[in-house]
Amino acid sequence: MKTFSSLDFDPGQLKDLIIRSAEIIEEWYSTGIRNSKIYRNFSPSDIRCLFDEPLPLDGSEPEKLIEKIRTDVFSTSNFNPSPNYYGYITGGGNHASIIAELLKTSLNQNNLKWHSAPANSEIEKIVIKWICQFINYPDNAGGVLVSGGSFANFLNLAVMRKVKCPEDISNEGLYGATRITVYVSEQAHSSIDKAMDMLGLGKKYLRKIPTDNNLRMNTKILEKKIQEDKQSGFMPACIIGIAGTTNNGAVDPLKRLGDIAAENNMWYMVDGAYGLPAAGTETYKQLFEGFEMADSLLINPHKWFFVPFEASCILVKNKKLLRDTFSLVPEYLQGGQEEKDRDDLMNYNLQLTKDFKALKIWMTFKTYGAEKLKKAIENDCMLARYAGDLVEKSSDFELLAPIPLSIVCFRYIGEKGKFSGDEKKLDEINEKILDGIEKDGRIFFAGTKINGKTSLRINLTNHRRTKEDIDYLFKVLREIVSRIMDY
Amino acid sequence: MKTFSSLDFDPGQLKDLIIRSAEIIEEWYSTGIRNSKIYRNFSPSDIRCLFDEPLPLDGSEPEKLIEKIRTDVFSTSNFNPSPNYYGYITGGGNHASIIAELLKTSLNQNNLKWHSAPANSEIEKIVIKWICQFINYPDNAGGVLVSGGSFANFLNLAVMRKVKCPEDISNEGLYGATRITVYVSEQAHSSIDKAMDMLGLGKKYLRKIPTDNNLRMNTKILEKKIQEDKQSGFMPACIIGIAGTTNNGAVDPLKRLGDIAAENNMWYMVDGAYGLPAAGTETYKQLFEGFEMADSLLINPHKWFFVPFEASCILVKNKKLLRDTFSLVPEYLQGGQEEKDRDDLMNYNLQLTKDFKALKIWMTFKTYGAEKLKKAIENDCMLARYAGDLVEKSSDFELLAPIPLSIVCFRYIGEKGKFSGDEKKLDEINEKILDGIEKDGRIFFAGTKINGKTSLRINLTNHRRTKEDIDYLFKVLREIVSRIMDY
Known part of the structure; x- marks a missing residue:
């Protein structure tokens, strides 16, 4: 040899x-x-x-x-563990998870089958139960850990499609099937469009419902659109409520959406990738009222549970429906003593191979405890409010959206607001500022557009941040602005 | 605060x-x-x-x-880094990757956008190029790293669907679309069925083509089926060749499949999740002749590049087609200076969030070098042949399938083959042996069925294994057998 x-x-x-x-x-x-x-x-x-x-x-x-x-x-x-990183909604990681990931890689588990990763299979179910308990969702829900929100939205929509489509689409495909329509606010994450495409449901059958002044779905328009679609021969199948939009953290009127879904016999899905951990806090839970009506939801531990990438979680209230969607067991996967309580994780996922993502979540909850995590979430929201106050009290910046959770959308308007009213100029300057921030490198933003206006945007989902960091942010930002205005 | x-x-x-x-x-x-x-x-x-x-x-x-x-x-x-683990096709991990994963988690990169993870974005492209060079596939192919073979097969089929469907299915869905058919051998991985379901193409339009005595696709039957489907009004769209089946490592006649795909203007996909790294070795490359004709393929670094979970890779020869399938850029992802050579990885994937999987692959190739990896692959194949020889020379075991690469399918047939011919008895005993192996715990198998017969099956994709480990395997196996036969 x-x-x-x-x-x-x-x-x-x-x-x-x-x-x-x-x-x-x-x-x-x-x-x-x-x-x-x-x-x-x-x-x-x-x-x-x-x-x-x-x-x-x-x-x-x-x-x-x-x-x-x-x-x-x-x-x-781009060192996103820093509190000076305000870019894409990113938890910044935590130290306990670094240990867990090191040990995880050394164990090299693949949880496709229960017996290929027994501890992993059981711990995944336990941390999913903990996530349910954290946010107050029924803790006998089915669930699975995956890579991120885009894939999680895809999986949740796959379950919805399986449940709501009247035909045997698994075998027959969608060719002759009833056209189903899905409803979400205009503020929805792009992954929902992608999922509609991938599932063969067609992006045009995703109805983007306009929002109110607070960037929450307008339920009157929703109801009207559902009735119109019914009259046109479509089958309204699913409402997606957003529990914390990517743009500004807006939380849809989740109870009302749940009621409308129930009245119309529709599947109710909540995309809580970013915001849903806040439903576990005393201060913010009322904002999420009704989310527990959801048939399925998604929440990303790698955002507001401060776990490093990748860790996203879907939850499906009726576990059997999740299993019915994905279970398919070929001969070479029939190994192992099939005791009835050996629950193979591959039956809850499109994926077969998956690593031991649960260990870092277990380590996070065990090391810090839920109370400390809740405080860190509330701290982020308080700091967002603090940043918002600084903007509102200033004469050179203005808010572009409400701050329901921990995202602040704002823009520079010139000293004493001298560019106010000149939208073209404001867009141009704020785009330059976004470029300037990136060139400077001491802080990091991801911009967006709010009602068509170029917006600076800061996401606060990092347990390391203090009031002094926010002060530093505005100090650096004004230095960058003055460089741009001098130029 | x-x-x-x-x-x-x-x-x-x-x-x-x-x-x-x-x-x-x-x-x-x-x-x-x-x-x-x-x-x-x-x-x-x-x-x-x-x-x-x-x-x-x-x-x-x-x-x-x-x-x-x-x-x-x-x-x-289940400690799969051990050479006594012969279960699901698992690379067993390598030490260099443990370091990479530790540092990766600390950096916490999310490569959705180039500027959210610059080093990660560039290194991913470099390791994908290296993978192409390792197996001799055009190294200007597009590619992306993902979690595993099931998801990779799904993505590759999504690209095929985008390219081959004549209608605008992204927007319109599949409702009124031309029915397309996909062809793969009966030995195909179950993830292809799942992908057909998920993509709305319908599992029944996946044509499972019978195999020859070596468990390779029968191309005569394939050609006949394609013609039949054309005559029935379907659109034969894709042939999937397998470069190393899960059951026994059979490699389809890849050149012939490529020719048939070309003759019929079909997409040609190769599922090389397990076997394709062997195409980079002098000893085995001729077995894979024609794989380079594939429009897209998949290869799993967490199998035969010995990288820990998760690391799978898809490659699409025409990079633009991969991008056309998945690119969709909303407002809040338009941040960053859009220099034309900033290539955002999110445009090549259904996923948006993805961690720095490339670092462990970079570390693996850099630490060991391709030559050492090739030797480890050849070592696995030689040991499989050695195990096969032991079976063939024995009077109490028999092979159930050829051993083209590093998987051995065999079964116990009783001392001096005394149960030969009694298929029911053989199935029963070998199922008991599989149970017995699991109860014993010193070695680990995943069984399968070969032509309906219950098979013991060992997968050799672990760089730590020696001839002595194979001897130990048979020693333990015979102890387990004798316990079962005594009982």
């Missing part, structure tokens, strides 16, 4: 390399979190120069590779 | 916890790899007892939680 070639390191070497990595991680967190650029404005070709080469035929010393990650990967990454 | 509540550990504590974890990992690998049970036959309720509790409201000391993972999670997991 002359080709034998274990890839294992010598005894002790793996440990030494992990220890070296631990030093690097401490360095990243101690120096990278504040007082430093979190984004360095390299171009794609700058970065390619650092890493591009033909397929390496021979190996390299892992110590040197770790050093390269320390310097070159870190400097060309 | 009295609610401020960072979840960060004190300075130094994270490092200490990582170091403690490193000790545990060394312990797992030094004691768990050999000479120990890799699977302990706990019941679901046994495991639930260890972990089940209501949502924890208060936190716990992370040191104690790590200790609980060390003892309770490890003992109730």
